[in-house]
Amino acid sequence: MGYLENKFDVIVVGGGHAGCEAAISAARLGAKVLFCSLNLDNIALMPCNPAIGGPAKSTLVREIDALGGVMGEAADATYVQMKILNSSKGPAVRALRAQSDKKEYMRYMRNIIESTDNIYLKQCCITELVVKDGEITGAIDEYGNEYSARAVILTTGTSLDGRIFIGLKSYRAGRLGEMPAIGLSDSLRNLGFTVKKLKTGTPCRVDKRTVDYSKMTIQPGDEKLHFYSFKPNRPIREQVPCYLTRTTEETHKIIKENLDKSPMYQGLIHGVGPRYCPSIEDKIVRFASNPSHHIFIEPEGLGTYELYIQGFSTSLPADVQVKMVRSLPGLENAHIIKPAYAVEYDYIPAVQTSHSLMTKKVKGLFCAGQINGTSGYEEAAAQGLLAGINAFNYINGSEMVELSRSSSYLGTLVDDLVTKDIEEPYRMLTSRSEYRLHLRQDNADARLTEIGYKVGLVDDIQYNRYRAKMSEIKREIEILSATKVSATSEVNSVLAQYGEHIDRGIRLAELLKRPNITYDVIKKLDYETDIRQLTEDVTDEVEVQIKYDGYLKRQEIQIEQASKLEKYRIPDDIDYSAIQHISTETKEKLAKIRPKTLAQASRIGGVKPADISVLMVMLGK
Numbered sequence: 279m280g281y282l283e284n285k286f287d288v289i290v291v292g293g294g295h296a297g298c299e300a301a302i303s304a305a306r307l308g309a310k311v312l313f314c315s316l317n318l319d320n321i322a323l324m325p326c327n328p329a330i331g332g333p334a335k336s337t338l339v340r341e342i343d344a345l346g347g348v349m350g351e352a353a354d355a356t357y358v359q360m361k362i363l364n365s366s367k368g369p370a371v372r373a374l375r376a377q378s379d380k381k382e383y384m385r386y387m388r389n390i391i392e393s394t395d396n397i398y399l400k401q402c403c404i405t406e407l408v409v410k411d412g413e414i415t416g417a418i419d420e421y422g423n424e425y426s427a428r429a430v431i432l433t434t435g436t437s438l439d440g441r442i443f444i445g446l447k448s449y450r451a452g453r454l455g456e457m458p459a460i461g462l463s464d465s466l467r468n469l470g471f472t473v474k475k476l477k478t479g480t481p482c483r484v485d486k487r488t489v490d491y492s493k494m495t496i497q498p499g500d501e502k503l504h505f506y507s508f509k510p511n512r513p514i515r516e517q518v519p520c521y522l523t524r525t526t527e528e529t530h531k532i533i534k535e536n537l538d539k540s541p542m543y544q545g546l547i548h549g550v551g552p553r554y555c556p557s558i559e560d561k562i563v564r565f566a567s568n569p570s571h572h573i574f575i576e577p578e579g580l581g582t583y584e585l586y587i588q589g590f591s592t593s594l595p596a597d598v599q600v601k602m603v604r605s606l607p608g609l610e611n612a613h614i615i616k617p618a619y620a621v622e623y624d625y626i627p628a629v630q631t632s633h634s635l636m637t638k639k640v641k642g643l644f645c646a647g648q649i650n651g652t653s654g655y656e657e658a659a660a661q662g663l664l665a666g667i668n669a670f671n672y673i674n675g676s677e678m679v680e681l682s683r684s685s686s687y688l689g690t691l692v693d694d695l696v697t698k699d700i701e702e703p704y705r706m707l708t709s710r711s712e713y714r715l716h717l718r719q720d721n722a723d724a725r726l727t728e729i730g731y732k733v734g735l736v737d738d739i740q741y742n743r744y745r746a747k748m749s750e751i752k753r754e755i756e757i758l759s760a761t762k763v764s765a766t767s768e769v770n771s772v773l774a775q776y777g778e779h780i781d782r783g784i785r786l787a788e789l790l791k792r793p794n795i796t797y798d799v800i801k802k803l804d805y806e807t808d809i810r811q812l813t814e815d816v817t818d819e820v821e822v823q824i825k826y827d828g829y830l831k832r833q834e835i836q837i838e839q840a841s842k843l844e845k846y847r848i849p850d851d852i853d854y855s856a857i858q859h860i861s862t863e864t865k866e867k868l869a870k871i872r873p874k875t876l877a878q879a880s881r882i883g884g885v886k887p888a889d890i891s892v893l894m895v896m897l898g899k
């Protein structure tokens with residue numbers, strides 16, 4: 279019995295979003311997994327916003343689903359509100375956002391973990407890694423128990439040597455009410471890893487019964503529901519609204535008067551915080567001319583009175599927080615259940631990691647999630663899935679899965695992490711991708727299901743459904759490209775409702791390219807669309823592909839051109855110091871990151887096109 283001998287294939291350290299995907303994927307593929315976490319009652323906890331998705335992040339969730347991960351189905355099963363953001367904008371920036379029931383989400387994920395064969399749970403703190411001859415052989419917990427494994431995946435989140443700050447008070451903790459992970463950072467340093475600090479923060483939670491919604495603007499969910507998972511079981515659940523309020527002159531005054539009590543402004547926190555999720559004191563100082571900021575009041579779930587105050591993250595003292603909260607319209611009598619806080623934690627800059635998420639220094643050691651310098655549940659989960667797949671591939675001697683930038687946001691995220699020195703928490707943004715029109719949430723299945731199937735995480739049922747959907751899309755585009763409507767009075771009376779008119783016969787695909795025409799209008803002109811009974815997933819995709827045909831083709835050419843540089847492989851043992859006509863700084867960067875291809879080298883910050891030309895000539899020789 280491997281369990282009695284403490285012998286496993288893979289050890290996953292951490293029960294957060296990265297850890298869950300890593301453990302589930304490795305175990306589903308057949309590995310015996312030890313799943314360790316500091317507090318097993320907090321598996322898949324959302325310590326910040328109780329929400330999954332939003333711009334770029336929603337695409338990551340769909341990519342996880344297409345590859346055979348679980349975050350999408352968990353978010354679909356436990357939402358309290360679903361909303362498409364940017365619905366009036368182009369498809370590249372449309373994004374689904376699920377407000378989640380925090381407790382239900384955790385319960386759902388725990389159920390999957392417990393019902394997956396081969397996952398063994400252990401509440402403990404891993405304090406040391408065991409490495410022999412550059413290869414991982416196991417890990418040791420705080421009680422001195424040693425567990426052996428051929429692969430270890432570190433997903434330690436904000437807990438690694440974590441320290442919480444509330445005003446000028448600070449104490450060691452990973453998250454509010456949870457121990458920090460002490461010891462592992464030293465073990466990593468002893469193995470030669472560079473360990474650095476980052477910081478993040480979260481707002482306070484208030485009691486719903488002390489809030490006056492009548493002074494706020496209601497933010498309901500969508501009536502027409504959309505879901506993350508490409509699987510068909512889509513639960514229809516009760517939706518609850520969020521509310522919008524805003525900071526007032528009084529809020530800004532309180533914050534400015536108390537900046538001397540901020541650990542950030544007093545220099546007590548050294549780690550850099552997330553630029554795209556600044557604290558409210560940061561917003562007020564940095565955007566001093568802005569008299570007010572939006573604050574969203576979001577439910578933490580159906581079975582709780584706890585409300586999350588989005589946009590109000592702070593590390594000011596608890597008594598100041600009370601005054602700040604009570605200066606917001608509708609929250610004049612609010613009772614704070616949990617204070618806001620900042621947390622500083624250790625991460626391992628991912629330039630020490632390769633595209634498979636295996637570290638370069640220690641074979642069999644993988645890192646995923648916040649430990650790689652990212653921020654966000656979706657970023658963490660996506661990396662966890664990749665690390666779980668590759669840990670399994672590593673122990674079986676199979677080829678590692680490495681995703682290109684043009685394949686996915688996950689590929690872009692990993693490429694950014696391993697080729698750029700990340701000095702602040704990295705969040706996925708649509709602007710990080712040069713292929714964002716191609717990398718949409720709606721076509722994640724088209725881009726990645728084949729890979730998920732080949733890996734072994736996508737089953738035959740999901741795969742066949744995907745194949746059928748792809749052929750329906752193709753066929754429908756062919757039909758619309760071949761079918762003409764005549765310029766009859768009936769046709770023009772329908773078109774007139776949408777401000778359109780035709781003088782001569784036109785193919786339906788051409789008509790659909792017009793800005794005011796949607797697939798629903800096409801259905802009114804071509805009754806045979808009813809016979810074909812296509813689902814909305816199919817018709818939405820048909821509409822996007824036809825409407826944006828020109829842009830998509832241009833992006834395909836761009837991808838094709840970029841892939842040429844990907845073909846120039848750089849030998850692992852190349853001696854950069856011996857290359858002439860490249861600056862010393864560039865040589866040092868290349869030697870540190872050791873890109874595998876010329877394309878990767880070209881994306882390293884500071885590497886110039888002229889350097890790439892020198893390398894190309896050298897590789898040619």
Ligand SMILES: Cc1cc2nc3c(=O)[nH]c(=O)nc-3n(C[C@H](O)[C@H](O)[C@H](O)COP(=O)(O)OP(=O)(O)OC[C@H]3O[C@@H](n4cnc5c(N)ncnc54)[C@H](O)[C@@H]3O)c2cc1C
Nearest residue numbers: 292293294295296315316404434435459479647648654658
């Ligand atoms: C205060 C706070 C504010 C945040 N603010 C934001 C935000 O504004 N925007 C945003 O996108 N994200 C935010 N997040 C981050 C978000 O929670 C994380 O990005 C996400 O949860 C990371 O997932 P993960 O799996 O990497 O780590 P986590 O979800 O943090 O999970 C890590 C797990 O590892 C366990 N663990 C750690 N070390 C050990 C060990 N040695 N042995 C055993 N178990 C261990 C921990 O107990 C925990 O269960 C915030 C998090 C916190 C705590």
